[in-house]
Structure formats: structure tokens, C-alpha cells
Amino acid sequence: MVQISVILPVYNGASTITDTIDSVLGQTFQDVELIVIDDGSTDDTVSVLETCNDERLQIHQFENAGQGESRNRGAALAQGEYLSFIDADDLWTPEKLESQWQALQTHPQAAVAYSWTDHIDEHNQFFRSGPHLPFSGDVYKKLIISDFVGSGSNVLIRKFAFEEVGGFAPHLTPAEDWDLWVRLAANYEFVVVPQVQILYRTVTTSSSFNLAKMEASSLQVMERIFAQAPPDLQDLAQRCRGHRYKYLTYKALDLTPQRQRARAAFRFLALALWYDPSLWRRRVIWKVVLRATVAVLLPQAGLMSLLTRQRKLFDIEALLFHIRFD
Template sequence: MPLISVIIPVYNGENTIRETIESVLNQTFKDFELIVINDGSTDSTLDVVSNIQDSRLKVFSYPNAKQAASRNRGLSQATGEYVSFIDADDLWKPDKLEAQLKALQENPEAGVAYSWTDLIDESGNFIRGGANIYWQGESYARMLLNDFVESGSNPLIRAQAIKEVGNFDESLPPAEDWDMWIRLASRYPFVVVPSAQVLYRVRANSSSTNVSKMEAVSLRIIERAYAEAPASIQHLKRHTLGNRYKYLVFKALEEPPVRQKALTAIRFLWQAFIYDPVLLRRRIIWKVLLRIAIIVLLPSKLAQTWLNKFKQFTDILTLVILIRVDIVPAQR
């Protein structure tokens, strides 16, 4: 029986699935099974996968049911003591599994090991690094404040821990990852591998670009999580909401520029001010407002040209850096 089960949900991933699978098969750690869940693909995904010869590769096909359901279907087939997921367009560095497994074996009380993430574009070119948050140990409050794991392609998880907290909630895309990490953090410590081992591909049509849906689902997750959280951390709720709205502003204004999303960003920014009034005094707000103005007032192609030309004045990455993951003492 393999020590690790790796699960790849894929829907119409013919352009990237081979590279993703190869990044798993080329891991320095070899004792794993690779479970590909074909989620009703209508392109040549199955043909691409069938041409990859490796005894560790197992393929299961189902009617289309979206990513969370596909991950749960993968869990039903998994036999490993540890489980990891990778989306069909993301990549792993070769030592990802080895380093995370070592971290969990050296910290037997931990249920989850996570690494740092780099963002790449659709062609595989580096865009920027992730948040690179270093945190180990009890992680419940910090995970409530912000999803510092950053993607579903990141963690290695003890299978027993998932059995205890339950499967992915299929009603919560595109934020079902955060919900799962919150539930895991409520019971298990986390351990970090401080190295960028996950390459997250930013795609214009990914589910995470539907910012209005992400807002609605995020609010559901926050309400449910704080309904179950102890009284000692209830004071963090407004910080969680402030953090989430900062993140939503950033997501709404990511490239390519879309006028409707920029208009939505105005509402998100107002909510961020409500929950974090200090944000009004930050210089980054002027960059955010300028970026919104360019996207709203100019045609898409011209807006992109201006954003590139005046990048120094429209780069809003600092907004993500302002997301708080420190523990704020309760007010007396």
C-alpha cells in the first residue's frame, strides 16, 4: 500500500495535465499512488493521460460534478496514510512531497504540512511569489484570519485527519479549500516547509476569478466558522472580514482588467474600510483608486496599456501584504 495518495481532479485539462502529472511522477519521493479523477472531460484529456505509462497512475472517470466533488471522489479511492491534492494546471517542485512528509514525520502531532507558493502565468512564466507566511503549531485563529496555505495544490495531510473533519464541502466553490483548512486547523497543528515548492497557475477563466461568488461563499464560511469558534477568538471576526475584503479587492483588480469587476471592487473596498478603518490612511489606497479609475474609464486594451505604463503607480500587491495573520488580543 502506498504511503501517499496524490489526487488530481481534471476537467478539460488537455493543455496542462501532462505537465502536471509529470511534476508529480518526477518527485524525489516515490512511494505514492497518483489518482486522476476525470470530471466528465469533453476534450482529449483522457487521451493525453492514457499515453502516460506509470504503474502508480490510476484514472477514474465520472460525470461532471466540479472540483470539490472530484476531490471527494479521489478520497474515496485513496489508500495512502497521507493525502495531497494538485489541480490539473498547477505544478510541484521535485522535492515537494519528500520535504512535507519529513516535516510531518518529525512533528507527529501535526496534521498538515504546507509549503510556500509561486505564481505562474498560463505559459508557465513566473509572475510573483506568494505570501510566504511562516507559521507552525496551533493554527486555528490564524487560519480564520486568512488562508495562509494559499491553494488546494499545496498541503500534505494525514488521511486520518480528513476522516475526522469530513470531506470537502461541495456547496462552497470556489473557497472550499479555506473551509477545509479551517476545520483541520481546529483540531490539528500545522507545520511549514519554508520553501516555494508549489507553482500556482493564474488563469483568466479560473473559478477563483468569479469574485462575487467568492464573496458570497467566503461570508458563509466565516459565519459558520465563528458560530463554532470559542468565545476567546470571537473578537477576530471583524479582522477576518477586513482581511477577506482586502483580498477580494485584489482579486477583482487582477489582470486582465475587467470593468465590471473593477466596479465590484469599489463595493469590496468600502467593506474593507468598514472592518479596517486604518486602511483609509494607507498610501496603497491611492494606487487602488487609480487602478479602479483606469479600468472603469478606459476600454480594456487601453486600460491594460496604461496599467503597464504606470505600473509603479497602479501596483496593488501591498494590499495583500496588509492582510493580517497575527493574533489580535481581545479587547477588555
């Protein structure tokens, strides 16, 4: 029996999946199986997969059911004592699995290990930093406030814990990661590996992030969280909602903001400020208002030229880092 089962769900990922597979099979920790779940791809994904000659790789094809269900399907097939997941366009540094596995050996009371994340672009080049937070032990309260893990490509989980909490909830896509982390943290400790080991791909020319779907699934996750949270944590509800709407504000204005998305940003920002009035004291809020305003008023070409020339004036990265965990 292998130690670690890596589950890789893919839908039309022919252009990136080879690099992703190489980053898994090239790990310093070699006692792994890689279970690829093809989620009904219609491009050349399967043909690309079939060129990979490694006995640790398994390919399973299903009708399209979404990422959450694909991850659960892979977990059901897994033989390993530990589970890890990676999306078909993300990458790992070579020591990711070994570092997280060792962290769980050193901290037997923990069921989840996670590392730090940075973002890369379409060409595998560094784009920006992700969450670099040092939380270990009982992180339940902190995960209720905000999903600091960063992505579904991050964690290493003891399989029994994943099964105990019921795996991913597919109907909560694309917020199903956060939902699972919270359910795990309610029952088990986490341990951090304080190194950047997950390279999360951001397509810098894309505005395909589905804001409406993320808002709807986030609201469902927050409802589930506070339906199950103990009485002494119920007062976190407003702060939790404030942080989530702050995240949605950022996503609405990220990369190549468009007029419709900028209008949505005003609504998200208003809700973020309503739930978390402390945001009024943050200077980045006025940069957010300015970025949203010019995105509504200017044509796309003029907007991108202005954002490029006045990058510092319109930089809203700080919005993601103003999180009150205490």
C-alpha cells in the same frame, strides 16, 4: 500500501495536465499513487491521460460534480496514509512531497504540512510570489483571519485527520479550501516547510475568476467559522471579513481589469475599509482607488497601455500583504 495518495481532479485540462502529472510522478518521494478524477471532461483530457504509462497512475471517470466533490471522491479511493491534492494546471517542485512527509515525521503532533507558493504564467514562467509565511503549530486563529496556505495544491494531510473533519465541503466551492484548513486547524497542528514548492498557475490574460461566487462562498465559510469558533475568538469576525473583502478587491482589479469588475472593486473596498478601518492608513489603498477609477473610465485598450507604462503607479500587490495576524 503506499505512503502518499495524490488526488488530481481535472475538468477539460488537456492542455496542462501532462506537465502536472510529470511534476507528481517525478517527485523524489516515489512511494505514491496518483489518482486522477476526471470530472466529466468534454475535451481530450482522457485521451491525454491514457498516453501516460506509469503503474502508479489511476484514472477514474465521473459525471461532473465540481472540484470539491472530485477531491473527496479521490480521497475515498486512496490507499495511502497521507493525502495530497493538486489542481490540473499547477506544478510541484521535485522535493515537495518528500519535504512535507519528512516535516510530518519530525513533528508527529502535526497533521498538516504546507509549503510556500509562487505563481507561474501560461508558459510555466515565474509571474509573482505567493504567501511566504512561517506559521507552525496551533494556526487556528491565523487561518480564521486569512487563508495563508495559498491553494488546494499545497498541503500534505494525514488521511485520518482529513476523514475525521469530513473532507471538503463541495457546496462551498471555490472557498472550500479555506473551510477545510480552518476545520483541520481547529483540531490539529500544522507544520511549515519554508521553501517555494508549489507553482500555482495564473492565466495572465484571463478575467474568468467568478467574483460573485467567491464572495458568496466566502460569506458561507465565515458564517461556519464563527458559528463554531469559541467565544474568545469571536472578536476576530470583523478583521476576518475585512481581509476577505480586501482579497476580493484585489481579485477584481488583478491582471486585466474590466469596467464591471472595477465597479465591484469599489464595493469590495468599501466593505474592507468598513470592517478593517486600519486599511485607511495604507498607501496602497489610494493605488487601488486609482486603478479602479481608470478601469471604469478608460476603454480596455487604453487601460492596458496605461497600466503597462505606469506599472509602479498602479501596483496593488501590497494589498495582499497587509495582514494583521496578531
